Amino acid sequence: MEFLTSTFSTDDIWWLEAFIDDWFLVIALALFVVEMIRYAVKKKFTRNLLGDSVANFITLGAFILLVALVAAAYAGVFFYVYENFRLVDLPLTPWTILCCIVLADLAYYWEHRFLHKNGFAWATHTVHHSSPHFNISVAYRHGPLDWLFPLFFHLPLAVLGFNPFIIFLSEVIVQVYQTLLHTETVKKLPRPIEAIFNTPSHHRVHHATNKQYLDRNYAGIFIIWDRMFGTFAKEEEKVTYGIYPPVNSVNPIKIFFSGYVKLAKQLWHAPNWSYRMKLLVKPPIWAWQQEKANNR
Template identity: 65%
Template sequence: MEILTMLSELTTPDSLYYWETWIDDNFFLLAMFVFAIELIRYVFKRRISWQLIGDSATNFVTLGFLFVMVFIVGLAYVGAFLFAYDNWSLTHLPLTGWTVVGCLILADLAYYWEHRFLHSNGFAWGTHSVHHSSPFFNISVAYRFGPLDWFFPFFFHLPLVLLGFHPFLVLMCETIVQVFQTLLHTETVKRFPRPIEAVFNTPSHHRVHHAANKRYLDKNYAGILIIWDRMFGTFAREEEKVKYGIYPAVNSVNPIKVLFHGYWKLTQQIWHAPSWAYRFQLLTRSPHWAWEQSQKRRRNDANPS
């Protein structure tokens, strides 16, 4: 109860804006400190390479692109939340410790479904595949963003505003979930005690999510709580060695190629599609469906009847 009372004192609209800004400004420094430790670990394990360094640098370039896009559309994003809150929300919930905790849990659930959506159709995968395209797994990969990664969160977090949570509280909870996610991108931490692994998302669970192994595909979408994956049937435990990246591999540290490879590939698929119905399915069906269809077409071309 004391924690909830303290949260109540800190949750005025002004303080929410302050804490969101503080998290954004200071957490990056912590992440860079952790990344430096990871680089030292790579050196001691003799796994450091120019490809890894180039890949990491590319990750931060894509982060810079995201910052530019957020700067351009950020005011519209916040303005739309505020307009919806003032005109369409079911109620205006008070800013208390309970509503902070409730909003954070719901924001985490919203993140799960947003993340799952990004894997479910070609249009969204075109941007999210950038995040999965690195053959490495370290803190810098958390900052590997696609060209439309700023676009999709709005639609999954807007319902929280319509339920009556203050927009700045929703934005702060979005930020907390993203910050938690960042720390999961590491091979340094193996596993936590079982109770933690059972309830929370961990580096082990998130390594599974980034895996290209067939048994791990489309698993562990969680943000903070892994219980969502357990509830909705998308959980997988890390059991075999993880292979990172996507197929086909990007094989480049050119930031422009990395940033736009997903939509470039999708554009090529649409251009060479045999029909408009097929083009529509490329946008709306999963990338696995598109891959299976391409394999069928290749087999048919190689063995015409």
């Protein structure tokens, strides 16, 4: 119990975040190789799978370059809010880190749900969902504005008094956990784990195009958020991955910008400004329903 109340320095938090970032990528790459070997053994390894996986890592590289350009400004907003608007001073202890991780996971749930319910946000998040495959590399398939939306949902944690270093660490931990969920190798885990935590089975549902699975299982670490807010679905029938209409390409540049290229075309051909505004703020299924009705 003494450890849980011990105080850390910001250097300790920075070191821990860098350690997780650096070593987890190595671990993820090793798991990816294992998955590819498994596909080869099961005679499911294809040129498209390889091309798609390579494209996923290239979009990661493009995303990292964008993050590098905005990182100082992104962090600066958190520190400005923390220094000027925090309600209390929370110490850097294991307890505050644990609390921040739980709250960051809740913030991620609502951010993730927003990404699926807003046309402008979906245009970046659709890149992550556009792969017809499901493996570790898909976790690294990013869109151009994936760095932007976490700001609005995690910034309240700085107001509550969590040091930005703890917030950034919590974001990394949630994302690292999410990475492990992108696999078909793990089927279902013991029921108590499936009841509380997000698992590969739950996340396969989230990536599905099956009608009964749409807009389900937004959770990061804890699937209890989906159970609490009515967005949970259990994996039952076989999952089909991807988006509609499919991208049908392994070109990383086309994949990376596909969401906003499609949105730009929709905005250009929209009949009026009211329709354009709805394309930006309404769920993507609204645009699909409008197109379907117009084509009858």
